[in-house]
Amino acid sequence: MSxxxxxxxxxxxLAVILGCTWLLLQTRKSENFKEETDQTLxxxxxxxxxxxxxxxxxxxxxxxxxxxxxLIYLVLYPGxxxxxxxxxxxxxxxxxxxxxxxxxxxxxxxxxxxxxxxEELQKPENxxxxxxxxxxxxxxxxLCHGTAGTGAFGFPNLADSDWLYGGAPETIKQTIVNGxxxxxxxxxxxxxxxxxxxxxxxxxxxxxxxSDAEAAARGKTQFQALCTACHGVDGKGMQALGAPNLxxxxxxxxxxxxxxxxxxxxxxNGVMPAHKDLLSDDxxxxxxxxxxxxxxx
Amino acid sequence: xxxxxxxxxxxxxxxxxxxxxAEREHIYVKFYKGFFKNFRIISGAIMLIMFYTFSWxxxxxxxxxxxxxxxxxxxxxxxxxxxxxxMLLSWLLIxxxxxxxxxxxxxxxxxxxxxxxxxxxxxxxxxxxxFAEGDRxxxxxxxxxxxxxxxxxxxxxxxxxxxxxxxxxxxxxVGYFSPxxxxxxxxAAFSLGPWEMWWIGFxxxxxxxxxxxxxxxxxxxxxxYARFQSVMFDQDTLIISYDEARGENRGKRKKGADYxxxxxxxxxxxxxxxxxxxxxxxIRDGLQYECVACGACVxxxxxIMERMGYEKGxxxxxxxxxxxxxxxxxxRPRLIGYxxxxxxxxxxxxYTLYNRVPLEVDILRDRGQLYNEASxxxxxNVYKLKIANKEQQDHQYRISISGLDGLxxxxxxxxxxxxxxxLDYPIRLQLSRDRLERPNYDIxxxxxxxxxxxxxxTEANRxxxxxxxx
Numbered sequence: 053m054s055x056x057x058x059x060x061x062x063x064x065x066l067a068v069i070l071g072c073t074w075l076l077l078q079t080r081k082s083e084n085f086k087e088e089t090d091q092t093l094x095x096x097x098x099x100x101x102x103x104x105x106x107x108x109x110x111x112x113x114x115x116x117x118x119x120x121x122x123l124i125y126l127v128l129y130p131g132x133x134x135x136x137x138x139x140x141x142x143x144x145x146x147x148x149x150x151x152x153x154x155x156x157x158x159x160x161x162x163x164x165x166x167x168x169x170x171e172e173l174q175k176p177e178n179x180x181x182x183x184x185x186x187x188x189x190x191x192x193x194x195l196c197h198g199t200a201g202t203g204a205f206g207f208p209n210l211a212d213s214d215w216l217y218g219g220a221p222e223t224i225k226q227t228i229v230n231g232x233x234x235x236x237x238x239x240x241x242x243x244x245x246x247x248x249x250x251x252x253x254x255x256x257x258x259x260x261x262x263s264d265a266e267a268a269a270r271g272k273t274q275f276q277a278l279c280t281a282c283h284g285v286d287g288k289g290m291q292a293l294g295a296p297n298l299x300x301x302x303x304x305x306x307x308x309x310x311x312x313x314x315x316x317x318x319x320x321n322g323v324m325p326a327h328k329d330l331l332s333d334d335x336x337x338x339x340x341x342x343x344x345x346x347x348x349x
Numbered sequence: 350x351x352x353x354x355x356x357x358x359x360x361x362x363x364x365x366x367x368x369x370x371a372e373r374e375h376i377y378v379k380f381y382k383g384f385f386k387n388f389r390i391i392s393g394a395i396m397l398i399m400f401y402t403f404s405w406x407x408x409x410x411x412x413x414x415x416x417x418x419x420x421x422x423x424x425x426x427x428x429x430x431x432x433x434x435x436m437l438l439s440w441l442l443i444x445x446x447x448x449x450x451x452x453x454x455x456x457x458x459x460x461x462x463x464x465x466x467x468x469x470x471x472x473x474x475x476x477x478x479x480f481a482e483g484d485r486x487x488x489x490x491x492x493x494x495x496x497x498x499x500x501x502x503x504x505x506x507x508x509x510x511x512x513x514x515x516x517x518x519x520x521x522x523v524g525y526f527s528p529x530x531x532x533x534x535x536x537a538a539f540s541l542g543p544w545e546m547w548w549i550g551f552x553x554x555x556x557x558x559x560x561x562x563x564x565x566x567x568x569x570x571x572x573x574y575a576r577f578q579s580v581m582f583d584q585d586t587l588i589i590s591y592d593e594a595r596g597e598n599r600g601k602r603k604k605g606a607d608y609x610x611x612x613x614x615x616x617x618x619x620x621x622x623x624x625x626x627x628x629x630x631x632i633r634d635g636l637q638y639e640c641v642a643c644g645a646c647v648x649x650x651x652x653i654m655e656r657m658g659y660e661k662g663x664x665x666x667x668x669x670x671x672x673x674x675x676x677x678x679x680x681r682p683r684l685i686g687y688x689x690x691x692x693x694x695x696x697x698x699x700y701t702l703y704n705r706v707p708l709e710v711d712i713l714r715d716r717g718q719l720y721n722e723a724s725x726x727x728x729x730n731v732y733k734l735k736i737a738n739k740e741q742q743d744h745q746y747r748i749s750i751s752g753l754d755g756l757x758x759x760x761x762x763x764x765x766x767x768x769x770x771x772l773d774y775p776i777r778l779q780l781s782r783d784r785l786e787r788p789n790y791d792i793x794x795x796x797x798x799x800x801x802x803x804x805x806x807t808e809a810n811r812x813x814x815x816x817x818x819x
Binding site: 186187190194195196198199200201202203204205209211212214300301302 | 713732773
């Protein structure tokens with residue numbers, strides 16, 4: 053807040069409180085606190101007139117108490133523009149405090165299992181740890197990867213045995229901690245539309261899908277020139293880069309001719325977000341164990 | 350029938366203020382004995398004993414009646430209720446309300462006089478008061494007298510007794526929410542948690558204030574039932590009433606004198622009925638809204654009548670019709686109607702309770718996508734099963750599917766759920782593409798306990814696939 057708006061808020065806030073107080077004091081009968089008066093307000097409807105009685109004492113005192121409360125509050129807590137309040141309370145601070153408290157309470161619970169290796173956690177006696185992992189997976193991962201980890205269009209299936217980057221526990225953990233960038237470049241400008249269709253035909257043959265043999269033969273040459281750097285000479289992919297295996301039945305972006313052509317033409321950009329700032333190491337360890345368990349039953 | 354004396358609150362002249370505030374007069378309840386008092390002592394004692402002891406009963410090695418709020422589980426003897434069973438609680442409360450209506454139509458304010466906790470505790474406190482300070486006259490004198498060591502001692506004893514009753518009640522109450530055996534041990538060791546401390550303190554203070562200080566003020570000014578119970582009355586409802594025809598003209602007389610000749614009725618104007626009344630009314634003015642139908646005046650008057658050698662029942666349980674010389678009709682449409690509704694609800698409630706399946710199954714289809722294609726070419730749907738085992742023992746459940754031939758459950762169909770646990774269990778159903786004739790099918794999932802086939806729930810859901818290529 054700029055100085056002007058800060059002053060604006062402060063002045064208005066205090067003016068309203070003081071104004072209410074002034075009004076309260078003004079409307080209070082000064083004649084020795086008389087409880088009741090015979091004065092009427094001077095208007096009359098159908099013979100009904102209203103006494104000019106002051107506010108009942110308890111009511112007046114309650115009002116005053118709210119004024120005092122308000123002033124004390126404004127001194128202690130932020131409320132007057134940029135003034136931070138004497139207690140230095142902030143909502144972020146409170147959130148951090150509560151998070152720290154939760155960490156303190158639950159760390160031993162997670163820690164007990166997180167100290168174990170992923171393989172250890174697969175054992176039946178550590179089922180409770182795996183269950184925690186499952187719950188955290190449901191909260192943090194299932195939105196993209198599905199409740200059962202079976203993935204969706206553009207989101208890898210974690211429950212099968214096919215891995216883009218490898219399925220070793222350490223690799224899975226790396227994926228969760230640092231995230232991944234699955235970048236498939238766009239080849240449309242390089243290949244031209246004809247070329248894209250040819251390469252698509254060839255790629256479909258790799259996993260035994262039907263396609264135009266002539267076009268596939270043309271596409272093979274281009275594939276060897278452009279694609280093997282990542283997907284390998286045999287099209288089996290490269291886990292170091294996260295380049296998918298093109299010879300199996302697993303298709304992250306669909307295996308219809310049009311979908312594959314689109315992948316080659318416009319490229320794909322899959323993002324697995326890094327979770328190192330979102331989840332503690334203990335939690336990631338348990339989620340890793342759960343993800344590992346999906347394909348290693 | 351004379352008119353009940355009313356307070357005239359018409360504004361006097363213009364410009365004169367009227368104060369509608371009724372100053373409280375302290376009521377000194379006199380000691381008495383009698384049939385209805387015994388009845389109330391028995392009913393009150395039964396309820397107090399239940400209140401104090403039910404939390405100590407055990408069932409399968411745990412507290413029989415425990416409302417476990419943190420875990421959202423409510424144990425009542427052999428049954429465990431979850432928040433999902435809230436409907437049952439609603440119906441129970443509705444049944445209790447109707448019971449109250451039924452009883453009120455039949456016998457007036459029976460609840461207030463004999464069963465209401467406010468009153469049961471009030472009588473308990475009045476007893477403590479009499480124990481410490483003596484009966485009515487002594488108490489009045491004591492309150493009027495100047496402070497002295499004796500007065501201080503008596504008052505201290507009284508308040509100590511009150512606080513003792515209040516605190517034990519509070520501990521007994523909190524013991525239904527926090528296991529009482531540990532609670533009492535904690536109280537003894539002064540190691541209570543902040544919440545238990547707060548609730549015990551709050552309920553103790555509330556008991557002390559309600560039964561010690563507020564008493565009849567609660568019934569007269571605060572209680573909602575007192576406000577609306579009169580609409581349930583009809584002319585055949587049992588009320589406590591003074592038999593005016595017999596009692597008037599009231600007046601003092603010598604015992605054995607021929608009072609009828611003097612033109613007097615049976616009422617000797619001793620004010621005993623007023624002195625024993627816990628709400629401080631004179632029953633001889635007719636039925637009043639303050640009256641909680643506790644029967645104290647009946648007992649007190651019968652006692653006097655006996656001593657005078659007159660017939661009992663000058664103040665008695667009777668009905669308006671009887672007082673007017675008609676006969677009372679017991680079976681009237683209103684009463685019969687309440688009875689039928691009450692019986693029907695009670696039967697339905699018992700049936701529901703008896704046939705309750707201690708299992709809860711929710712099926713949530715996975716969001717995000719309708720179906721996916723597994724690498725083996727099958728169409729796959731993912732569901733999240735939430736299985737809640739509401740029983741006190743662990744169970745193994747078998748999950749089975751029906752409604753679509755060729756549908757396969759990929760995951761382990763047998764799952765173990767511990768007692769009182771809510772398990773999230775994702776399952777995958779697969780169907781080969783050539784079996785698909787429609788884009789979606791209705792299917793049924795059944796979860797059944799392996800060891801008890803009566804614990805079984807079937808839920809309907811859908812299986813969705815791509816539109817088949819024609």
